[in-house]
Amino acid sequence: MNSGGTQNARLPSSVAGNRFLSTSRMPIKDIAVYLFVMAGIAYIILRGASEQGYNWQWYRIPQFLYTLEDGAFTLGPLLEGLKITLHITWISMILTYAIGLATALLRLSDSIIGRIVARVYLEVARNTPLIVQLFFIYFVVAPVLGIDRLFAAILALSLFEGAYASEIYRSGIVSLPKGQWEASHSLGLTTFDTYRKIILPQAIRRVLPPLTSQTISLIKDSSLVSVIAVYEMTMQANAIVAETFLTFEVYFTIAGIYLFITVILSQFVALLERIFKVHQ
Amino acid sequence: MAEKKLGDYIINVKNIYKTFPNGVKALCDFSTNIRRAEVVVVIGPSGSGKSTFLRCLNGLEEIDSGEIIFDGIPLDDNKKNRLKIRREMGMVFQLFNLFPHLTVLQNVMLAQQLVRKSSARLAKSVSMELLEKVGISDKVDSYPNQLSGGQQQRVAIARALAMKPKVMLFDEATSALDPEMIGEVLDVMKTLAKEGMTMICVTHELGFAQEVSDWVIFMDEGKIIEGGTAEHFFNNPQEERTKLFLSQIL
Numbered sequence: 001m002n003s004g005g006t007q008n009a010r011l012p013s014s015v016a017g018n019r020f021l022s023t024s025r026m027p028i029k030d031i032a033v034y035l036f037v038m039a040g041i042a043y044i045i046l047r048g049a050s051e052q053g054y055n056w057q058w059y060r061i062p063q064f065l066y067t068l069e070d071g072a073f074t075l076g077p078l079l080e081g082l083k084i085t086l087h088i089t090w091i092s093m094i095l096t097y098a099i100g101l102a103t104a105l106l107r108l109s110d111s112i113i114g115r116i117v118a119r120v121y122l123e124v125a126r127n128t129p130l131i132v133q134l135f136f137i138y139f140v141v142a143p144v145l146g147i148d149r150l151f152a153a154i155l156a157l158s159l160f161e162g163a164y165a166s167e168i169y170r171s172g173i174v175s176l177p178k179g180q181w182e183a184s185h186s187l188g189l190t191t192f193d194t195y196r197k198i199i200l201p202q203a204i205r206r207v208l209p210p211l212t213s214q215t216i217s218l219i220k221d222s223s224l225v226s227v228i229a230v231y232e233m234t235m236q237a238n239a240i241v242a243e244t245f246l247t248f249e250v251y252f253t254i255a256g257i258y259l260f261i262t263v264i265l266s267q268f269v270a271l272l273e274r275i276f277k278v279h280q
Numbered sequence: 281m282a283e284k285k286l287g288d289y290i291i292n293v294k295n296i297y298k299t300f301p302n303g304v305k306a307l308c309d310f311s312t313n314i315r316r317a318e319v320v321v322v323i324g325p326s327g328s329g330k331s332t333f334l335r336c337l338n339g340l341e342e343i344d345s346g347e348i349i350f351d352g353i354p355l356d357d358n359k360k361n362r363l364k365i366r367r368e369m370g371m372v373f374q375l376f377n378l379f380p381h382l383t384v385l386q387n388v389m390l391a392q393q394l395v396r397k398s399s400a401r402l403a404k405s406v407s408m409e410l411l412e413k414v415g416i417s418d419k420v421d422s423y424p425n426q427l428s429g430g431q432q433q434r435v436a437i438a439r440a441l442a443m444k445p446k447v448m449l450f451d452e453a454t455s456a457l458d459p460e461m462i463g464e465v466l467d468v469m470k471t472l473a474k475e476g477m478t479m480i481c482v483t484h485e486l487g488f489a490q491e492v493s494d495w496v497i498f499m500d501e502g503k504i505i506e507g508g509t510a511e512h513f514f515n516n517p518q519e520e521r522t523k524l525f526l527s528q529i530l
Contacts, residue, residue: 179377182340183436187391187443188367197390201381 049248061249064240078250081236082257088154088232089222093215095158100165105195107170118166125163130224133160138228153225153232161218168214172207173199205276212269216262223258233257286494287316290446290478291337296346298332298502306332307343308502314447317476321489321510324499325525330482333499334449337480338369351446367395370440374452376432378424378439384411385420388439396443403442410438414468430461437468448472450481486529490514498522 049056064076075083106118125133134156142152176199184194226235237254241247291314298307306329314320322330335341337348339355339362348355350365379387388407392398398406411417414434416427424432433453440448450469454462466488473479473492483489489496489510496513498506498521506519517523 177375177377179373179375180379182335183371183373183377183379183439185340186338186366186369186371186373186449187439188363188395189391190363193394197394198379202379205381 054248056249057246058249060244060246061253064236064250065253077236077240078233078254078257081231081233084150084230084232085219085222085234086261088150088157088225088230089219092154092157092161092218092222095154096161096165096214096218097211099158099162100169103162103166104169104173107166108173121159122163122166125160130156130160130221131227134225134228149228149230153222153228153230157218157222157225161214161221164214164217165211168207168210169203171210172203175206176202205273208269208273208276212266215265219262219265220258286318289313290316290351292347292349293333293337294347294349296336296348297344298329298336298341299344305502306341307336310346310502310504312497312504312507314478314480316446316478318494319473319477319479319492320481320495320497321493322480322482322497322499323484323486323489323525324497324505328499329502330499331451332502334371334451334480334482337447337449338366338371340371367443368446369449370437370443370445370447371449372433372436372440372451372453374456376424376429376436376456378432378436380424383421383423384416384427384435387424387435388442391439392442407438407442410441411435413441413471414438415464428461429457430464433457433461433465434468437465437472441472447478447480450479450483452482452484454483454485484529486514498525500525 062076064078066076066079067074103118103122106114107122109115134153137156137159138149138152141155142148147155180198180202181194184198189197222232223234225232226238229235233254237250241250244250293310293312293314296307296310297305299305304327308329310329310333322333324330332341336343337350337355351368353361353365355362355365379390382390385404385407388410389400389403392403392406393400396403408417408420411420414437416431416434416438419427419431424435427435437448437453453469454465457465462485466485469479469481469488470492481488481493493510496508496510497504498513498517498519500521506513506517506522513522514526517526
């Protein structure tokens, strides 16, 4: 979906404007191909499971999502976990964007110290595993700063994804023609105003697609914070699997939920791109 | 051309040197002075340092050594001085460099509001007036990529004029235009010249130079080879390099 959005953004507006027409051009053929591929995947999964003698018990799954007792609706552990996952990713996303932008601007700044700080952070965050960073922040940094488990998870995720986001911002900023800077400077605008009014508004449109991919990574990577016992969705799933041995059912269910969230996100961004790209 | 009165010196350029990181010597012991209301045309073969000279004047390129003084303000490492000078110098680029995410009107209004701190109403009325002057008043809400090259360049001139600059720099303002659009941009430049704007124009338009310039500078290899009035320059060049260049392009 995300790559589809990207391609559309590059098409001339006359073609992109016909997006809905073009998808409905050959609906029967498209649907047939889709069903064929899906049937193939389903067959492989079922076949693999049946060869291991796996006993599917999908009927036991709904209770982990929600329960309805006496008309009272209660969230099950998976959806309770989803709430934590969304909470973590929402805050991390904002922090990721902020850290990424700050780091990119530092790397492009005139300050040597700023550039070194940004570079060191970038290399450490990108070149060590997230799981190590999580442990480091939880066991070493968190006690010093007195922050709780949940915020340690958010901090680790934001710092990790922020490093990638900063490279995305940076590439977006340096991809703008030098003439934009020169025109702005020749009018007497300060560097701050040039970024605020000229460079960033244009760069944001260019980095929206890769930044969306990064956000999707963030949502998926949030499953890793289960290692420091934050009860987000994956942690809940692990607990249920350990108790019930419904391995495939539970993991497929949460995979479906992650997919659902990321699809909604990329569709939302595709919409944003269409609104933004008009005059680019 | 009709005699017009030139004022005192507004720009003093003394012995400036500029060498690019790749070793190209763009400007070599370059000195000149520009008077108020003077129209100076800089010509020369490509790579002779014409554009670099222009870009050094408003600090888009840093000089290695030498001195540039604009209206009493030295262009040095002091950032405030640099901003002050840029504010008083409008620049028009070969590739227009309009801001593609802003409308024509917003392009012209932006710096007035941010730099001159004009109110939106004042900025708008000034912008509309200028856009009318350059003949774009019917396209104020269009975006730059909806305009032709000639129209874009005229908007770029209006954008620079909106800052009420004391000097306008034109860096090959017509070189990227289709032939049929050069005239409309040159007309705007001629009008400005006749109104007494101080202008420094790097251009290949010799007709323009003959018609409106007070002084022509011929540059090669980062130096001034010859300078003089247009009449002197085109009819009676002294230097061999100048004669050779003129014979090649005339």
